[in-house]
Amino acid sequence: MNHSTIANTEVIRLITIPISHYCEKVRWTLDLLKIPYIEERHVPPFHRSATSKNGGSSVPVLVTKSGNFTDSTDILHYLDTISSSGQYLYPTNVEMRQEVEELEELFDAKLGADTRNWGYFYRSGDRKTMRRAWCNSTPVLERIGFEIAFPLISAKVRQVYNITADSAASSLQGIKEIFEIVDRRLAGGKTYLVGDTISAADITFAALAAPVLLPSEHPVSVAKIEELPIEMAAVIKELQSTAAGVYALRLYRDQRRVQSSHPDRRKSSLQKVAET
Numbered sequence: 001m002n003h004s005t006i007a008n009t010e011v012i013r014l015i016t017i018p019i020s021h022y023c024e025k026v027r028w029t030l031d032l033l034k035i036p037y038i039e040e041r042h043v044p045p046f047h048r049s050a051t052s053k054n055g056g057s058s059v060p061v062l063v064t065k066s067g068n069f070t071d072s073t074d075i076l077h078y079l080d081t082i083s084s085s086g087q088y089l090y091p092t093n094v095e096m097r098q099e100v101e102e103l104e105e106l107f108d109a110k111l112g113a114d115t116r117n118w119g120y121f122y123r124s125g126d127r128k129t130m131r132r133a134w135c136n137s138t139p140v141l142e143r144i145g146f147e148i149a150f151p152l153i154s155a156k157v158r159q160v161y162n163i164t165a166d167s168a169a170s171s172l173q174g175i176k177e178i179f180e181i182v183d184r185r186l187a188g189g190k191t192y193l194v195g196d197t198i199s200a201a202d203i204t205f206a207a208l209a210a211p212v213l214l215p216s217e218h219p220v221s222v223a224k225i226e227e228l229p230i231e232m233a234a235v236i237k238e239l240q241s242t243a244a245g246v247y248a249l250r251l252y253r254d255q256r257r258v259q260s261s262h263p264d265r266r267k268s269s270l271q272k273v274a275e276t
């Protein structure tokens with residue numbers, strides 16, 4: 001690599017909360033398309049300082065030379081345009097592309113909210129679990145903030161997302177409905193939701209379903225199924241055995257490569273925040 005190449009190499013920054021499944025959707029896409037990036041992890045609510053400096057509020061935020069992107073779907077569309085890996089997430093065929101976009105929108109709007117709310121109902125009050133979910137490789141001051149303010153942060157999360165027994169039951173109902181839609185689409189032994197290759201619809205489903213499937217390849221590991229409340233573990237086992245669950249776990253096993261093109265750069269970034 002000569003100096004002009006180095007000067008022209010763009011380092012994309014991805015601002016995340018480690019466990020956020022919308023962040024995992026983007027992280028997976030970056031890894032799959034082999035696009036180099038640095039992930040900057042934050043503990044909620046301290047992420048707001050990083051996201052607001054870059055024009056956003058929630059995570060993920062992607063910071064690039066071409067501008068900042070503050071929604072996971074906008075980010076995937078942008079990444080598709082800069083992919084040089086020969087792999088693309090949106091088909092060129094107009095009808096297939098529309099199908100992918102409609103499924104992605106459905107999963108973003110319903111599945112993502114439901115899996116998060118259902119998971120938080122059981123786990124958001126558990127300090128050890130939430131430390132693993134929110135604090136992994138984040139700046140030390142934010143981790144100290146977590147230890148001091150955990151009861152407040154946890155209560156705020158339950159308030160913001162309206163986490164109650166009733167809302168958790170209704171979220172579980174919503175999750176099952178989306179799984180049934182995916183089951184039906186996969187009928188006849190289809191490998192992917194649309195066409196013959198992995199698309200944004202597949203990645204979005206698998207990443208947003210991860211909190212209720214616990215794929216072992218997920219880069220942020222929070223709990224083993226044996227450590228979960230019995231009621232929660234039973235639902236996860238049931239969902240893992242559906243056609244949609246089997247398919248998402250297969251996608252994780254076969255397609256969730258962790259990016260290796262710039263391991264040193266990525267590692268040094270995470271080490272830097274961990275050592276701050």
Ligand SMILES: N[C@@H](CCC(=O)N[C@@H](CS)C(=O)NCC(=O)O)C(=O)O
Nearest residue numbers: 020021022057058059060071072073
């Ligand atoms: N539609 C957004 C949803 C992102 C989202 O809901 N992010 C959550 C984490 S899973 C978040 O940042 N919550 C904290 C906040 O809004 O400040 C996307 O697809 O990017």
